[in-house]
Amino acid sequence: MDPLAAILETFFQECEEQLAELESGLLAMEGGDTDPEIVNAVFRAVHSIKGGAGAFSLEALIRFAHVFETALDEVRSGRMSPTSDVLKTMLRAADVLADLVRAAQAKEEGEHPNAAALVEELKALSGGAVDTSGSEEDWGDFEFTPSVVAFDAPADAAPVEEVEIQPGVKVTFKPRGDLYAKANEAAILLRELGRIGTIEVELDAHEVPPLQDLDPEAAYLSWTINVTGDVTEDSVREVFEWVDGDCELKVEPLGGAPAPGADAGFDLSALLARVQDDTPAAPPAAIELELEAPLALEPAPAPEPVAPAPVAPAPVVAAAPPPAPALPPAAANEHAADGQGAGSRKAEAGATIRVDLDRVDRLIDLVGELVINQAVLAQRVMEAGLARASAVAMGLDELEQLTREIQDSVMAIRAQPVKSVFQRMPRLVREVAAMTGKPVRLVTEGEGTEVDKTVIERLADPLTHMIRNAIDHGLESPEKRAAAGKPAEGVVKLSAAHRSGRIVIEVSDDGGGINRERVKSIAIEKNLISAEATLSDEEIDNLIFMPGFSTASEVSDISGRGVGMDVVRRSIQALGGRITITSRPGKGSTFTMSLPLTLAVLDGMVVSVEGQTLVAPITAIIETLQPKSEDVHSLGGHARVISIRGGFVPLIDVGMALGYRREPLPATQGVALLIEGEGGSRAALLCDAIQGQRQVVIKSLEANYRQVPGVAAATILGDGRVALILDIDTIVTVSRGDMRKAG
Amino acid sequence: MTDETLTLGESLDMTAAGPLHKELLGRRGKPVTIDASQVRRIGGQCLQVLLSAQSTWAADGADFQITEPSTEFSDGLTLMGASHLAPAAALSPVQD
Numbered sequence: 001m002d003p004l005a006a007i008l009e010t011f012f013q014e015c016e017e018q019l020a021e022l023e024s025g026l027l028a029m030e031g032g033d034t035d036p037e038i039v040n041a042v043f044r045a046v047h048s049i050k051g052g053a054g055a056f057s058l059e060a061l062i063r064f065a066h067v068f069e070t071a072l073d074e075v076r077s078g079r080m081s082p083t084s085d086v087l088k089t090m091l092r093a094a095d096v097l098a099d100l101v102r103a104a105q106a107k108e109e110g111e112h113p114n115a116a117a118l119v120e121e122l123k124a125l126s127g128g129a130v131d132t133s134g135s136e137e138d139w140g141d142f143e144f145t146p147s148v149v150a151f152d153a154p155a156d157a158a159p160v161e162e163v164e165i166q167p168g169v170k171v172t173f174k175p176r177g178d179l180y181a182k183a184n185e186a187a188i189l190l191r192e193l194g195r196i197g198t199i200e201v202e203l204d205a206h207e208v209p210p211l212q213d214l215d216p217e218a219a220y221l222s223w224t225i226n227v228t229g230d231v232t233e234d235s236v237r238e239v240f241e242w243v244d245g246d247c248e249l250k251v252e253p254l255g256g257a258p259a260p261g262a263d264a265g266f267d268l269s270a271l272l273a274r275v276q277d278d279t280p281a282a283p284p285a286a287i288e289l290e291l292e293a294p295l296a297l298e299p300a301p302a303p304e305p306v307a308p309a310p311v312a313p314a315p316v317v318a319a320a321p322p323p324a325p326a327l328p329p330a331a332a333n334e335h336a337a338d339g340q341g342a343g344s345r346k347a348e349a350g351a352t353i354r355v356d357l358d359r360v361d362r363l364i365d366l367v368g369e370l371v372i373n374q375a376v377l378a379q380r381v382m383e384a385g386l387a388r389a390s391a392v393a394m395g396l397d398e399l400e401q402l403t404r405e406i407q408d409s410v411m412a413i414r415a416q417p418v419k420s421v422f423q424r425m426p427r428l429v430r431e432v433a434a435m436t437g438k439p440v441r442l443v444t445e446g447e448g449t450e451v452d453k454t455v456i457e458r459l460a461d462p463l464t465h466m467i468r469n470a471i472d473h474g475l476e477s478p479e480k481r482a483a484a485g486k487p488a489e490g491v492v493k494l495s496a497a498h499r500s501g502r503i504v505i506e507v508s509d510d511g512g513g514i515n516r517e518r519v520k521s522i523a524i525e526k527n528l529i530s531a532e533a534t535l536s537d538e539e540i541d542n543l544i545f546m547p548g549f550s551t552a553s554e555v556s557d558i559s560g561r562g563v564g565m566d567v568v569r570r571s572i573q574a575l576g577g578r579i580t581i582t583s584r585p586g587k588g589s590t591f592t593m594s595l596p597l598t599l600a601v602l603d604g605m606v607v608s609v610e611g612q613t614l615v616a617p618i619t620a621i622i623e624t625l626q627p628k629s630e631d632v633h634s635l636g637g638h639a640r641v642i643s644i645r646g647g648f649v650p651l652i653d654v655g656m657a658l659g660y661r662r663e664p665l666p667a668t669q670g671v672a673l674l675i676e677g678e679g680g681s682r683a684a685l686l687c688d689a690i691q692g693q694r695q696v697v698i699k700s701l702e703a704n705y706r707q708v709p710g711v712a713a714a715t716i717l718g719d720g721r722v723a724l725i726l727d728i729d730t731i732v733t734v735s736r737g738d739m740r741k742a743g
Numbered sequence: 744m745t746d747e748t749l750t751l752g753e754s755l756d757m758t759a760a761g762p763l764h765k766e767l768l769g770r771r772g773k774p775v776t777i778d779a780s781q782v783r784r785i786g787g788q789c790l791q792v793l794l795s796a797q798s799t800w801a802a803d804g805a806d807f808q809i810t811e812p813s814t815e816f817s818d819g820l821t822l823m824g825a826s827h828l829a830p831a832a833a834l835s836p837v838q839d
Binding site: 185194211216217219 | 756757758760761763764767768771784785786787788790791792794795796798799802819821822823824825
């Protein structure tokens with residue numbers, strides 16, 4: 001990856017973090033939290049995104065962030081109170097900002113549909129304080145525009161030195177290598193200075209070494225710039241705000257004495273400026289106090305704001321019109337915890353490192369190889385006829401344990417709490433609630449539950465869709481709820497937990513449950529089932545997962561985005577997961593997803609079929625059994641069913657399904673694996689024999705060969721042979737089709 | 744010894760500094776003429792390389808020349824206070 005792309009990548013990663021910070025901050029504020037540090041964190045998040053976007057000339061992003069930031073500054077300075085309406089607008093603005101970041105990341109062109117409208121709303125909020133001309137100008141303009149707004153601060157609150165115009169400012173600026181590495185450019189900064197005043201530049205190149213000793217990525221040059229005209233030290237510092245830690249900067253009045261402490265390793269006066277910047281309403285005395293305190297790199301919160309931001313009169317949570325009466329205690333706690341989380345994360349930030357995902361994946365791959373290698377070695381030792389109690393075999397056992405531990409630890413690196421997905425949901429709930437006119441409260445549980453990053457990334461879409469569904473279809477209208485004696489506010493619960501080596505995520509609502517009559521009639525109407533079919537309640541509930549069940553004509557704007565529950569089910573299955581639904585009329589429905597914690601290893605049942613070794617994912621297997629001849633019934637052709645405890649399930653010969661043999665194995669000569677496939681449908685897979693159960697490292701077939709129907713992936717066994725991992729759902733589906741033809 | 748011309752690319756940003764450094768190192772000891780007519784922007788790190796090269800060539804006693812500077816190149820140099828690198832640059836005022 002070229003360095004610029006890598007930096008850009010880092011920028012987008014940081015954006016994600018800033019966006020999360022922004023949202024949790026806004027939610028905390030909406031929940032009634034008035035901690036000025038939260039307001040500052042929210043402001044900083046937008047400010048950082050804008051700054052980074054500036055470095056990469058991401059115009060749309062800069063323009064929007066600029067307007068957003070200005071509105072936030074109004075709140076931060078206490079000039080605008082963060083009322084529920086204001087925060088609603090801000091939350092929607094955060095949403096658009098997130099979209100714009102994603103659009104920039106995907107290099108998408110074109111206008112965001114809501115951006116222009118929100119810009120107007122934000123401008124209205126900030127009372128026209130936004131310098132709109134900024135949005136028309138070159139991006140280079142953005143850095144100092146906000147300062148114009150800052151100077152609008154009430155006269156009594158503005159420290160004297162902030163507004164004093166000096167005849168000129170002398171800037172000594174020495175970039176460090178990091179400044180360039182972060183895609184900042186000394187030339188651009190100088191040009192910026194040229195815009196706020198008349199500049200006289202003196203280059204100091206005495207540190208530049210001979211060519212052979214020069215590191216092209218280091219920084220050797222420094223500049224002394226005299227800026228004259230209508231400039232202040234602060235406006236000059238604003239120019240350098242984004243490179244603060246990456247350069248040596250001295251800003252002093254032209255011809256005057258250097259600011260105290262300016263010679264220190266980092267710029268004390270710059271820090272002072274930042275402290276002032278972050279406490280616009282603080283009296284000068286408070287700033288002095290700050291100086292006496294130990295110097296922290298992060299600007300401290302205002303010790304005692306003169307004009308505290310007025311508290312929102314009616315705190316509202318993830319709730320929608322009609323306004324929720326009061327903050328439910330559970331939600332309040334959650335939000336409070338969120339807010340604290342934002343703060344404490346900051347404190348912990350030093351204890352983490354940012355690692356390229358490729359490196360982690362490579363490590364995981366290598367550990368996978370190690371596991372395979374260790375299995376090969378164990379097999380060799382066995383073949384050599386060494387006793388189980390021999391020192392070699394014992395050593396191998398220890399090695400095996402160690403390998404497992406390494407594997408677990410490596411997997412843990414990729415594991416992340418599901419919080420990152422869960423925290424996107426409150427906004428979604430709000431939006432959908434507003435569109436449907438149903439008051440909704442979202443309750444989340446188990447946000448700290450960890451799962452592989454890949455799984456998390458691919459969870460967002462299905463979860464979004466399911467939550468939309470739960471509100472749109474699950475919850476009844478307030479009138480109906482009132483009639484049913486339920487509180488007007490519906491509850492959608494999102495929870496995550498670890499259960500026997502998998503993560504189980506549930507989306508439940510306290511709505512009316514599935515209207516089975518209606519579901520069945522829709523399925524008949526759409527020709528998914530025959531009108532005569534007698535179905536159990538469970539089977540009817542599962543109809544909603546059928547492809548073609550949900551279409552645009554039938555679903556509303558909210559859920560109907562061309563995606564039905566079948567897509568949700570497929571994406572869950574693609575993750576090696578299962579989704580089931582339970583519904584009780586009048587009480588609500590629960591969707592339960594069970595997903596593997598990682599996509600790199602799999603617990604498998606190793607079976608043999610016609611001399612081939614195959615692996616069946618253990619999660620799909622309910623039980624294994626030895627078929628008795630009286631339980632197996634032929635349906636004609638090769639189609640057979642097996643009776644298990646009074647019910648019939650299809651008996652599928654794996655050897656036939658995969659084309660290993662032409663004639664089916666007599667059922668009594670094999671072993672059947674009772675499996676549960678898509679939507680809870682069951683089938684029995686007939687294999688020749690079971691070899692055992694073991695954890696296997698998944699090697700993608702798609703990546704290394706191509707997709708093969710019926711085969712999910714491959715693995716390498718202890719004896720060095722490749723074994724295919726069965727794609728149980730495909731085998732069942734294909735065999736069903738065959739069976740139908742036969743039947 | 745013949746004078747070889749090195750034509751600078753359009754964008755002399757941070758990504759260009761490494762390649763430029765390498766290119767110049769390879770021409771060490773020979774007189775070099777650098778054609779700056781294509782340059783649309785120049786950043787601090789490429790400036791360092793050029794400054795270093797200029798003094799290195801001077802120390803070696805070999806010719807080092809920057810010719811046909813584009814307006815943007817000259818502006819960039821003036822902005823960074825390095826118009827002495829390409830004398831023609833001094834004529835152009837800083838502008839946006």
